[in-house]
Each structure stands twice: as C-alpha cells, then as structure tokens.
Amino acid sequence: xxxxxxxxxxxxxxxxxxxxxxxxxxxxxxxxxxxxxxxxxxxxxxxxxxxxxxxxxxxxxxxxxxxxxxxxxxxxxxxxxxxxxxxxxxxxxxxxxxxxxxxxxxxxxxxxxxxxxxxxxxxxxxxxxxxxxxxxxxxxxxxxxxxxxxxxxxxxxxxxxxxxxxxxxxxxxxxxxxxxxxxxxxxxxxxxxxxxxxxxxxxxxxxxxxxxxxxxxxxxxxxxxxxxxxxxxxxxxxxxxxxxxxxxxxxxxxxxxxxxxxxxxxxxxxxxxxxxxxxxxxxxxxxxxxxxxxxxxxxxxxxxxxxxxxxxxxxxxxxxxxxxxxxxxxxxxxxxxxxxxxxxxxxxxxxxxxxxxxxxxxxxxxxxxxxxxxxxxxxxxxxxxxxxxxxxxxxxxxxxxxxxxxxxxxxxxxxxxxxxxxxxxxxxxxxxxxxxxxxxxxxxxxxxxxxxxxxxxxxxxxxxxxxxxxxxxxxxxxxxxxxxxxxxxxxxxxxxxxxxxxxxxxxxxxxxxxxxxxxxxxxxxxxxxxxxxxxxxxxxxxxxxxxxxxxxxxxxxxxxxxxxxxxxxxxxxxxxxxxxxxxxxxxxxxxxxxxxxxxxxxxxxxxxxxxxxxxxxxxxxxxxxxxxxxxxxxxxxxxxxxxxxxxxxxxxxxxxxxxxxxxxxxxxxx
Amino acid sequence: xxxxxxxxxxxxxxxxxxxxxxxxxxxxxxxxxxxxxxxxxxxxxxxxxxxxxxxxxxxxxxxxxxxxxxxxxxxxxxxxxxxxxxxxxxxxxxxxxxxxxxxxxxxxxxxxxxxxxxxxxxxxxxxxxxxxxxxxxxxxxxxxxxxxxx
Amino acid sequence: xxxxxxxxxxxxxxxxxxxxxxxxxxxxxxxxxxxxxxxxxxxxxxxxxxxxxxxxxxxxxxxxxxxxxxxxxxxxxxxxxxxxxxxxxxxxxxxxxxxxxxxxxxxxxxxxxxxxxxxxxxxxxxxxxxxxxxxxxxxxxxxxxxxxxxxxxxxxxxxxxxxxxxxxxxxxxx
Numbered sequence: 001x002x003x004x005x006x007x008x009x010x011x012x013x014x015x016x017x018x019x020x021x022x023x024x025x026x027x028x029x030x031x032x033x034x035x036x037x038x039x040x041x042x043x044x045x046x047x048x049x050x051x052x053x054x055x056x057x058x059x060x061x062x063x064x065x066x067x068x069x070x071x072x073x074x075x076x077x078x079x080x081x082x083x084x085x086x087x088x089x090x091x092x093x094x095x096x097x098x099x100x101x102x103x104x105x106x107x108x109x110x111x112x113x114x115x116x117x118x119x120x121x122x123x124x125x126x127x128x129x130x131x132x133x134x135x136x137x138x139x140x141x142x143x144x145x146x147x148x149x150x151x152x153x154x155x156x157x158x159x160x161x162x163x164x165x166x167x168x169x170x171x172x173x174x175x176x177x178x179x180x181x182x183x184x185x186x187x188x189x190x191x192x193x194x195x196x197x198x199x200x201x202x203x204x205x206x207x208x209x210x211x212x213x214x215x216x217x218x219x220x221x222x223x224x225x226x227x228x229x230x231x232x233x234x235x236x237x238x239x240x241x242x243x244x245x246x247x248x249x250x251x252x253x254x255x256x257x258x259x260x261x262x263x264x265x266x267x268x269x270x271x272x273x274x275x276x277x278x279x280x281x282x283x284x285x286x287x288x289x290x291x292x293x294x295x296x297x298x299x300x301x302x303x304x305x306x307x308x309x310x311x312x313x314x315x316x317x318x319x320x321x322x323x324x325x326x327x328x329x330x331x332x333x334x335x336x337x338x339x340x341x342x343x344x345x346x347x348x349x350x351x352x353x354x355x356x357x358x359x360x361x362x363x364x365x366x367x368x369x370x371x372x373x374x375x376x377x378x379x380x381x382x383x384x385x386x387x388x389x390x391x392x393x394x395x396x397x398x399x400x401x402x403x404x405x406x407x408x409x410x411x412x413x414x415x416x417x418x419x420x421x422x423x424x425x426x427x428x429x430x431x432x433x434x435x436x437x438x439x440x441x442x443x444x445x446x447x448x449x450x451x452x453x454x455x456x457x458x459x460x461x462x463x464x465x466x467x468x469x470x471x472x473x474x475x476x477x478x479x480x481x482x483x484x485x486x487x488x489x490x491x492x493x494x495x496x497x498x499x500x501x502x503x504x505x506x507x508x509x510x511x512x513x514x515x516x517x518x519x520x521x522x523x524x525x526x527x528x529x530x531x532x533x534x535x536x537x538x539x540x541x542x543x544x545x546x547x548x549x550x551x552x553x554x555x556x557x558x559x560x561x562x563x564x565x566x567x568x569x570x571x572x573x574x575x576x577x578x579x580x581x582x583x584x585x586x587x588x589x590x591x592x593x594x595x596x597x598x599x600x601x602x603x604x605x606x607x608x609x610x611x612x613x614x615x616x617x618x619x620x621x622x623x624x625x626x627x628x629x630x631x632x633x634x635x636x637x638x639x640x641x642x643x644x645x646x647x648x649x650x651x652x653x654x655x656x657x658x659x660x661x662x663x664x665x666x667x668x669x670x
Numbered sequence: 671x672x673x674x675x676x677x678x679x680x681x682x683x684x685x686x687x688x689x690x691x692x693x694x695x696x697x698x699x700x701x702x703x704x705x706x707x708x709x710x711x712x713x714x715x716x717x718x719x720x721x722x723x724x725x726x727x728x729x730x731x732x733x734x735x736x737x738x739x740x741x742x743x744x745x746x747x748x749x750x751x752x753x754x755x756x757x758x759x760x761x762x763x764x765x766x767x768x769x770x771x772x773x774x775x776x777x778x779x780x781x782x783x784x785x786x787x788x789x790x791x792x793x794x795x796x797x798x799x800x801x802x803x804x805x806x807x808x809x810x811x812x813x814x815x816x817x818x819x820x
Numbered sequence: 821x822x823x824x825x826x827x828x829x830x831x832x833x834x835x836x837x838x839x840x841x842x843x844x845x846x847x848x849x850x851x852x853x854x855x856x857x858x859x860x861x862x863x864x865x866x867x868x869x870x871x872x873x874x875x876x877x878x879x880x881x882x883x884x885x886x887x888x889x890x891x892x893x894x895x896x897x898x899x900x901x902x903x904x905x906x907x908x909x910x911x912x913x914x915x916x917x918x919x920x921x922x923x924x925x926x927x928x929x930x931x932x933x934x935x936x937x938x939x940x941x942x943x944x945x946x947x948x949x950x951x952x953x954x955x956x957x958x959x960x961x962x963x964x965x966x967x968x969x970x971x972x973x974x975x976x977x978x979x980x981x982x983x984x985x986x987x988x989x990x991x992x993x994x
Contacts, residue, residue, distance in 0.1 A: 386775025
C-alpha cells in the first residue's frame, strides 16, 4: 500500500502543479483580478504536503526494507544498520530525485504560504513559474524514474548500498546540498516573476534576499560537510579534487554568492537590476546543469555508473525548457529594465560590482574546465582538466576579489574617498606583505599557498575593521553576519593554504612494534587484528600516536571488506588538535620483515590547520544565518512599528482633530 | 573522490572488477608503489607530479589517491624515474607520449587544449572592459545624483 | 533588444547542442595508445612460468609480423578470448604473451584450463611494458611488424569478429 500511496501523492502533486501554473498564469494575464488566480497559493501549499508525504513514504519503505519495491530491493539490504537504511533512501538516482522534487515543492509551498509583500501580479507570475518548473521534474520522476515501482515478485534480499555511502555523511551532505540547490528555484521563479511583470526594484530585492540567503546557507553547509566527508572517508587525505561532481556543487554556490551580494546592492541602492535578474536565473540554472551532468553520464568521470541515456535526454529537455526559456525571456525583456542608480568606482557598490564580476569569472573558469573534456570528446580527443588548471586559473580572479573583499565593506555607498580609509588600507596591506616575507624566509613554498596564507591573515583582520569605531551593541545583526562570513572565508582560506603548503606525508610498511616519525609525532603500530561489523569484516590496526611528552592516543584505522555489495574501503582514524589533524590509514599486508613478522602498509599525514577549512565553511554558513536573522528582525520591527503607527493614527482619528494639535505622532525610528 | 562523490549523488552501480582487484592484490605491489623516496626533496617532487597524473583504471582520481594496482605501478615508475634523475616534466611527457593528454591533469597548450587558455585570457579582457565600462565611465561622467540611467 | 542580453542564451544553446550530440554518441571507454607506428621500446621480461621462454624486443624482429597479447590469469575476459587466440595460432600466427602481475602457478593453471596459444610468455610484474607501450588495461592485443614497430592496437578481449580483423592487420604489416 505504501508504494501506491506514494505514487498517488506524486500524481496528485503533479495535478496541483498544473493547477498552480495555470492559475498563476491567469493571474498574470488578468492582473490579479481573475477568479481563478486565487488557487495558485493553496495549490502550492497542498502540493508541498503531498510531495513531502511521498518522500516520507519512501523513507518508510526503506526503513522496513520493503523488498517488493524495486528501488529498495536494488539499493538496500536487510542487514544494514537502520540509519543507513534511512539514508540509503537518497543514495540512489530515483530516491534522490524524489528528495529533489520534495524540496522543490516545499520551497514553492513556503513561498506561497509566507510571502505576502509582493504585488499580486508578480506573485502570480512567480507561482506560475515555480509550478511550471515543478511540473517538469514531476514528469521526469513519474515517467522515467519512478521510485515506487513494484517488482512482480518480491526480492528475497536486497542488493545493498555502496559501502562508501554507509556513513553518517550521507545523512547530512546530500539533503543539505539539495535544499540549497533547489532552494535556488525560488530565486529563479521570483526573478522570472519580477522580470515578466517589470517589478525589478528594491522592494523585490528585499523579498528575494532571505530566499537567496537561505539556499546559500544550506549550499555552503552542504559543500563543507561533503568536503569533510570525502576527506575522512576516502582515505587519501584530499578534501577537494575539482572533479565534475564537486564542480557541479561549487558552480551554483558561486552564482548564489554573487547573487546575494548583488541583491544587497539592488535592495540598498536600486542599482544592478538586470545583473541581479541574470544571476537569479544563472544560480538555479547551475543547479539544474549539475543534475544533468551527474545523472546523464555525458562526462567521462560519470560514465561507469549505471546511467540511462534516456534520462539524460529527459533532463536535457527540461534544461532547454527552463534555462533556455528563461534566457529567451531575459534576452527579450532585459532591455526594458533600466540599469538603475549610478555610483562611483570607489563606493560600496563599486566594490560589490567588482566582487560580482570576479565571482562570475571564477564560475566561468570552473564551467569551462568542467565542460571542456566533453567538448574535445565530440572530436574523439580525450583530455583531463584537474587541479593544476583550476587552481591557478581560478586564482587569477580570486586573488583580486579577495583583496577588494578586504576593503569593500569599509567603503560607503554611492561615493567614497579612498583617503578616508587609508589607515585600514595601510594596515591590511602591510600585514599581507609581512606574512609573504615571513613565509618566504621560512621555506620554499608554492606561490599560491603563500599568497593564500598572506591574504587569509590580511582578510581575517580586515573582516573586523567595519566594526571599528562603532558601538558594538548597536551594530545590526546583519552586519555581524557579514563580518562572520567574511572572517569565515579568511579562516577557510588559511586552512587550505596551510594544508597545501605544510602537509607532511609518511608511507611505510611496518610490523607490530615498529615506530615511525612524522612532523614531531611518534607513531607505533601496536597490533593488527581482524574485526567484524554488521555487514562487513575488516582488519583493524591499533596505532599509538603521541607528540612531545604527552600520553599516547590510541587510533584504530580499519581496512574494511563489505560483502553486499562486495567492496573494500579504508576507514581512516584521526586525531584532531587545535593546530591540525593526524590522519592514519591502514593498507594491505606488505610482506614480512627480517624476523618473519607480517608487515602492513601504514599511511600517515600530519595536516597543519586543515580543520580550519571546515571551521571556515561553518562560519560562512553561520554568517548567512545571522544575516537572515538580522533581516527578519528588522522586518518584524518595521511591521510592528508601522502597525503601531497605524493604530495611533486610528486612535487620533477617533479622538478627533482637536487633540492632534498636541503634536505630530512620531514614527518610531527603524 | 570521484567514485565517492558520484556515489553520493546517487548513481550506484556494481563496482567493476572487484574480483580482479582482489586477485591482483595477491601479487606484491611494485617496490615504489607504497614506499617513499629517502630524499625528501625528490619525494616532494614525485608526490607533486603524482597528484597531477590520472589513474587510468579509476573514475577520475590521481594516481596519488588510488589503490588500483595500475596506479601503484605508475607511482613506482614516477618514483624510480625521479630517483634516476629524470625531471617531473620529462616523466609527464613520457606518459603523455604514450597515453595522450588524458593521462595528465595539467593540460598544456596544444592544438586540442588552447581554448582552455585562450578563454580565460578573453575573460580577463572582458572583465577589464566590463569594469571599465561600469565603473570607469561613471567617474568621468561625474556622479549622477539619484538619476536613472537610460 | 540589446545583443548583449542574448549572449547567455547563445552560450546555453551551444552547450545544449553539444550535450545533445554527446548523448547520442557511444561513450569512449578506452584510452587508445599513442604508440601506434612507433617502434617497440627495448625490453626483456623474465619467463612467466617454468618451461617457457620469456619475452624481449628481439623476439619480435625478423620473419613474419607477430601478435603481442597482454593478459593475466586473474582477468575474466582473458578466459573469453582464449579460444579465439587459439584460432589465430591455428592460422599460423606467432603470439607472444605478456602476463601482467601474475604468479607462475596461476599462469600454469590458466594455460592448462584454457589452452596455450603462446610461443613465449614474459612476466610484467609491475606493468612496466604496459606503460611503455601505452596499454591501459588487460587484455589488449598489438600487431607488431617484423621490424619491431607497433602497427595496431586492439583494446579488450579478442572476439570471433576480431580474428579476421587481426589477420588483415597482420597482412598489412608484412
């Protein structure tokens, strides 16, 4: 019954998406006077309930391992721990697509349920677009990736989940990332709605901002979590590889980061109108493009996984419909939107424009590097594009951006004199130069890590300069958000630069009792023993690690063999200290030593300050949360104030004009 | 990372050749597959190079990040050649001669890869132009107080 | 309508066209060797099992063109290609085998089960020859002319339909 209920919920959602789209479109046509337009909002809200219900039904089917459902039978296993049964729901194509659709419907429902400030006509257009987008993905799910498909005869046992995914990371990373990806659909719909109804103005920007910020917070968190997960799960100590799937998550983030900055300009200064619309379209387009690249199998790195060209064609058709369609409307309509207010080069807007252009350029580089192998394969030439390309090419644009990021927040809106902030400029510049000099004296490191270290320290100081000379209690929460996020960027950059400059690696074949040294750590292999888990067997090393004179810490890295599906994995063991992480992996047996003892491959890394990468990511996300909180707080205050003002005015009216002579009613300040 | 990230994004397939991998492991790995060079300077050179060479049997991983036997054999080649005095560039071009640009994550300017370098330069020019137009001209125009641009 | 606003659309259409074309194409799974028409490198490999000679470059020089077959006892497709190699041998082709990362006992066992089409088998324990000739997997089969030049590469197992193709390439290499 569960599967049938889920399927019914999805079909109902589809019907509601049609209703939402049609009713929204009629509302757009008749300027909100249509009788029919009132259905758009409830359709979106009910649809959200149904789509989320469908997702929970699938979750239930996985929890009880209902082997009559094809998806469960192929991807789950009764012997798996419950947590991985649950997370396995989205560890496959159909389930993750249902999660995607569920989040899409939920975003649409929230937008329809909460947003009351937009002009009705714009809202109708927005909901029509949201319904249209949802409709396509429902069609994709139901017609080519039905997660609720039954088997003619229930399977006796399931096929199991890829062991690399049997980790708590699967519980956190994909859902947050998907909320981020799909949350951007709201920005997309709002941008299209505003473009179609010519409502691109500060009011629109203020409405758009929390949605962008929200999606961006989830994206930031999802990428951070994914990076850490890959780092400890893969057993080689890498945290970013510039592979197509990672890039697919980075590109929407870059676009969303640019968008949230340009939205601020639009909200505060009524400038960058077309640019903001373009970014709104681009951000969600990048989410959809990522979905296409990952699921269609067009990219080399993806092809070995079971992919269906038919699905690829379906998603490509959706891409053409949504990205192509929105870009056509943009091409036709953008000219009719005036550019907005002007500003000087040395102004907050000037710095933000610079930041936007640089972020877009980085996005272009990542897009180019990711898609280029696809282009050459059309001519039967296979090339690889990796870190040695992305790092320097990205840095060309990232370094100027980071420099401007240090001083941008110090500038005033509209026009400012560089002389006003000369102290801050001099401070940051001298710190950067001093660090470069210091690191150059200390050793021979690559130019990018050195620049990264210097910029990160300069940025960390610069992040707090906007607070200088202000009474901290009066600083708006949103400003704290910005400070926190910018500081987070500095922290993450410091971690990245430090990891790439100072990491020490030790590979050794050791027998129990042997001692190795790396970066001041003493590492002793105590013993190697077989262990067994619910669905795997492993050899587990007992390793004692210590530095200076401290008591040794016991580490237990494992080399696991899962049996359903059969696949080996390395479970790394970590010691986290304030100044870095020790990363230990046990490999295969490596012959015997002179005394006849078995030797084992041991891989050890000391990675100074590597954790700062993820602390930084969390700070950035937290900054985003503060910013949302700050905006909401201001918004509520303003509403309360205007409500109070209205009340007083009503009172005054009631009292009669005579009493009003007592004095003008003062509106509470914002 | 590739097999991992892919897997997260939901495309699970039976891992290819697991049986093979197990059987191949019966053979001891090549001497320098998992053993570092004594000289830390040479090892650093080798390691930097290995990070930029693609494992031919994997899903988008460098040979430095892979347990595939062939990746181990390639690491052995890199380390022993570095030890024999070859430069990283020589080793890279030795491999590119045999496998084409695919084996190297570091594209070099060639008939097939020039757009990778031309487009960023073009981008740089466009960025310069956009900034000049959006920011530069405004200054010479003076500040338009509260006016709408046409 | 200003032309600049149509640029994103144009870029997207270019991508969509490319992606649509690539969806119709078979995915390139293999990495072809760039060593075709190049001389074999100098090499000398120990015998892969007792009682058979090893392989070196000089074994390819003179006489008729030969086949160089890269295989291993742990490789499943190699079992599938064994009868077709046998047919090539029956046609009078000299096949020199290279056993990759293999143990003598396993090699002997494999040959006794699936037949031995090889005149010599060299042991490539660390993929050294594979890397030299640009082979990226097992099995692969190369046509080598009598001067020791690599003339043709077949990636994957030899099938019934590959046999005439290889015979033709051997003829061309004369």
